[in-house]
Structures are given as structure tokens and as C-alpha cells.
Amino acid sequence: MEINNSDILHVNDLHVKVRTADGVVTLVQDINFKMKRGHILGLVGESGSGKTVTSMSILQLHDRKNMNIEGSITLQGKELNGLGNKEMQKIRGKDIAFIMQNPMNSFTPIFTIGQQFVETISTHTSLKKKQAKELVIDVMKRVNLPDPDRLLKSYPFQLSGGMLQRVMIAMAACLHPSLIIADEPTTALDPHNQLIVLRLLDKIRSEYGTSILLISHDLGVISEMADDVIVMKHGRIVESANVIELFDNPQHEYTKKLLRTRPTLYLQKHPYTYMV
Numbered sequence: 239m240e241i242n243n244s245d246i247l248h249v250n251d252l253h254v255k256v257r258t259a260d261g262v263v264t265l266v267q268d269i270n271f272k273m274k275r276g277h278i279l280g281l282v283g284e285s286g287s288g289k290t291v292t293s294m295s296i297l298q299l300h301d302r303k304n305m306n307i308e309g310s311i312t313l314q315g316k317e318l319n320g321l322g323n324k325e326m327q328k329i330r331g332k333d334i335a336f337i338m339q340n341p342m343n344s345f346t347p348i349f350t351i352g353q354q355f356v357e358t359i360s361t362h363t364s365l366k367k368k369q370a371k372e373l374v375i376d377v378m379k380r381v382n383l384p385d386p387d388r389l390l391k392s393y394p395f396q397l398s399g400g401m402l403q404r405v406m407i408a409m410a411a412c413l414h415p416s417l418i419i420a421d422e423p424t425t426a427l428d429p430h431n432q433l434i435v436l437r438l439l440d441k442i443r444s445e446y447g448t449s450i451l452l453i454s455h456d457l458g459v460i461s462e463m464a465d466d467v468i469v470m471k472h473g474r475i476v477e478s479a480n481v482i483e484l485f486d487n488p489q490h491e492y493t494k495k496l497l498r499t500r501p502t503l504y505l506q507k508h509p510y511t512y513m514v
């Protein structure tokens with residue numbers, strides 16, 4: 239695979255196998271892709287096609303006792319596959335942030351949003367509490383979150399799902415990770431909040447040059463957000479292309495089928511004019 243300096247992530251010949259009571263099962267195979275700085279790569283495919291297994295491999299979150307991850311996963315030239323848990327903990331949150339479908343699962347209910355932000359920042363930097371708070375407020379303002387002081391004093395249950403997802407994204411962005419993995423970030427939200435969250439992700443990409451791996455079963459979202467798209471089926475990549483090529487001229491029958499059944503979500507894509 240040709241290596242380019244603007245490439246942030248390289249996944250090379252990734253194979254993931256799991257030991258089950260019935261023997262070894264291959265979950266994903268022959269996965270190859272790379273991501274450029276500041277680009278959004280859409281990862282689509284029906285349920286069970288291997289999207290989450292692939293992203294969990296990048297984050298090294300599989301249970302290694304039962305799982306075998308073969309291949310190479312490099313982030314800015316550093317090999318991640320096989321790294322120890324301590325080293326990966328340093329990378330997760332700082333260099334790679336992860337946004338899940340249900341934001342409530344990302345927060346601890348008994349601590350305020352502010353306490354959790356400061357804890358995340360303190361784990362990865364030597365900033366003092368006051369400086370950490372200043373950083374948080376700066377990020378919240380940049381992503382147009384209303385009334386940061388009040389938000390920081392709130393407990394997760396006091397915020398709506400949409401607001402919590404926006405806070406989660408601000409938290410993901412505050413250490414300027416080179417990669418954000420967003421796994422179905424809008425699936426649990428109503429259409430209004432879906433738009434706000436997608437615009438927010440795009441703003442972070444343009445503001446910080448963050449690359450985003452956007453996992454979705456929703457081709458409407460992917461068509462509006464992604465620069466390039468990978469289509470997965472049964473644990474393999476069946477097609478990968480620039481988003482315009484993929485939508486104008488799909489090659490694989492499975493992609494054509496996905497496109498025929500896609501919902502529509504219209505965003506006016508212009509990173510500098512988005513109002514969040």
C-alpha cells in the first residue's frame with residue numbers, strides 16, 4: 239500500500255477471528271484502507287457486516303483471550319495492533335476518540351459533566367484543574383454549546399440525548415485527537431438533533447483537521463458527510479470509492495441494493511457556514 243504523509247491511519251490485511259464453542263470463526267477478513275488527515279471515511283454495511291469489529295480492532299478493545307487480530311493498524315506511523323492495555327489507554331481519548339450511539343453510556347451518572355471533562359483532560363495532559371476547565375470552556379464555545387458554565391455543573395441525566403451527544407463530541411474534540419471513530423452517532427437521535435450532531439462533527443473536522451471514521455447503516459448520512467466510503471458485507475470490503483463515484487456509479491450489486499433502499503437526509507454542506 240502506498241504511504242503518503244497526509245495519511246493518518248493505515249489498516250493493512252486485518253483479519254479478526256474469535257474462538258467459539260463451535261470452533262474458530264472469522265469475523266472480518268482482508269480489510270485494507272487508509273485515512274487522510276481531515277477526511278471523513280464512511281463505513282457502511284448491513285447489520286452484522288463487521289463495521290464495529292473493525293473499529294474495535296483499531297481501538298484494540300477486543301478481548302484478546304478469545305480474539306485473534308492479525309494484520310497491521312498504524313496511526314501516524316505507530317503500530318497499534320498488539321500494543322499493551324496501558325499504552326492503548328494513553329492513545330484512546332487523546333489520539334483516537336470514540337463516540338458511541340448512546341451518549342448516556344459514555345458518562346458516569348454520579349459525576350457532573352465538568353468533573354468528567356477535567357478527569358479526561360488530567361489523564362492525558364499535565365494541565366492543572368483550572369487550565370483544564372478553561373480548555374473545556376474554550377472547546378464548548380468553539381462548538382457553539384450554549385451556556386458552558388451551566389453545562390459543566392450538570393449531571394448527565396439532566397441533559398437531553400441530543401445535548402449529551404453534543405457534549406460527548408466536545409469532550410472527544412478537546413484533546414485534538416487525530417482520529418475520531420463515530421459509531422452510529424446519530425442513530426438514537428431525532429432528525430433535528432441528527433443534523434446538529436452531523437454539523438458539529440464536520441465543524442470539528444474543519445476546525446482541528448481531525449479525521450473521522452463515520453460508521454453508519456444510513457447512506458443518507460454518509461452521502462452528505464463522507465469524502466470516501468467503504469462498503470462491508472459478511473466481514474469483507476466489497477467496494478471502496480470516493481463518495482461521488484460510489485453514489486453515481488456503484489460497482490457492486492450489494493452497493494446498488496443499499497443505494498436503492500437509502501433514506502434521504504439533506505444537509506447543506508459547507509463547513510464554514512454551519513450553524514450548530
Ligand SMILES: Nc1ncnc2c1ncn2[C@@H]1O[C@H](COP(=O)(O)OP(=O)(O)OP(=O)(O)O)[C@@H](O)[C@H]1O
Pocket residue numbers: 256258265283284285286287288289290291292455
Ligand atoms: N465477541 C464476538 N464473538 C462472536 N461473534 C462476534 C463477536 N463480536 C462480533 N461478532 C459477530 O461478528 C459479526 C460482525 O459484527 P459487528 O458488530 O461488527 O457488525 P456491525 O456491522 O457493526 O453490525 P451493526 O450495524 O448491527 O452494529 C456479527 O455476526 C457478530 O455477531
